Amino acid sequence: ILFRYVSKLKDYGATTTPTPPYEFMCQVGDPVLRAPAEPVDPVKVTSAEVQKIIAVMKNVMVNSHSVGISAPQVGCPLRIIMMEFPSKYMKLAEKDEAKTRLYQVFPLKIFINPIMEVTNSQKIVLPEGCESVRGFTADVPRYYEVKVSGLNQYGEAHEWQTHGWPARIIQHEMDHLEGCLFIDFMDPRTFNFNYWHLIKKLPKSRLK
Numbered sequence: 128i129l130f131r132y133v134s135k136l137k138d139y140g141a142t143t144t145p146t147p148p149y150e151f152m153c154q155v156g157d158p159v160l161r162a163p164a165e166p167v168d169p170v171k172v173t174s175a176e177v178q179k180i181i182a183v184m185k186n187v188m189v190n191s192h193s194v195g196i197s198a199p200q201v202g203c204p205l206r207i208i209m210m211e212f213p214s215k216y217m218k219l220a221e222k223d224e225a226k227t228r229l230y231q232v233f234p235l236k237i238f239i240n241p242i243m244e245v246t247n248s249q250k251i252v253l254p255e256g257c258e259s260v261r262g263f264t265a266d267v268p269r270y271y272e273v274k275v276s277g278l279n280q281y282g283e284a285h286e287w288q289t290h291g292w293p294a295r296i297i298q299h300e301m302d303h304l305e306g307c308l309f310i311d312f313m314d315p316r317t318f319n320f321n322y323w324h325l326i327k328k329l330p331k332s333r334l335k
Contacts, residue, residue: 147202148183152191152258155308159199160259164206164304166240172282177207181237181280184209193258195296197303200259208300211235212293228253229291236287238277243301246288247272254317255299255309262321265313269295 153160171177180203188196188209195210214232217225224230229251249271256264273294276286289297299309310318 148180148198149202150183150187152187152193152196152200152261153202155260155310157202157259159202159204160303160308161306162199162204163306164197164199164204166206167278169240169278169282172239172278172280177205177239178280180205180207181209185235191258195300196258197300199303199306206240206304207237208241208297208304209235209237210293210296210300212296231289231291231293233289233293237280238275238285238287239279239282241275241277241301241304243297244274244276245270245272246274247290251291251295252314253295254319255295255313256321257299257309259303260308260310263310264317264319264321265309265315266317267309267313269298273297275301 167177180198180201183201184196184198184207187201188194188211194212194216195208198205198207210233212231212233217230217232220230247270250268251271252266252268254264255267255269271294272288272290274286274288275297276284279285287297302308302311
């Protein structure tokens with residue numbers, strides 16, 4: 128399966144040469160995910176170039192059904208993050224899951240040149256995944272509460288102090304800006320392919 132998948136990707140790549148910002152999530156192995164991101168010139172926040180990156184980030188985040196994204200994930204090594212947890216995601220979650228993970232509905236939040244401060248150092252260990260390590264999850268410890276500050280898409284300063292799941296998302300996206308992935312902080316014993324049980328049910332012809 129993997130060989131055929133890679134072969135198809137090679138065929139696709141041979142005929143296309145996309146340029147950042149990409150309309151897809153970069154995957155682990157792409158150097159852009161392992162390099163520290165550069166600050167955005169505050170004067171250029173409202174420029175067409177930066178606004179295009181923000182628009183693409185939002186589109187990719189929504190299309191991938193993700194709750195957060197960083198500029199490096201669309202191929203742009205810049206210090207931009209965004210996150211959103213709409214009510215429809217809360218409705219899809221099991222009650223026990225929402226309670227355990229401390230889910231909270233919140234609108235679209237965009238931070239350019241974000242700075243994060245830990246406001247409660249208690250750590251919570253929960254399963255975490257990433258659209259740039261697609262299909263895998265693992266337990267990751269995160270601070271219970273943080274505050275993030277930076278510029279919004281209009282170049283205005285703002286901040287957000289939050290706890291639980293939103294705080295986890297912030298920390299996850301901030302890691303991306305430092306060239307880090309959740310797999311760098313996970314408990315390796317909990318590393319899990321989310322669809323492992325389906326592999327057993329595939330016809331033998333699909334496993335060749």
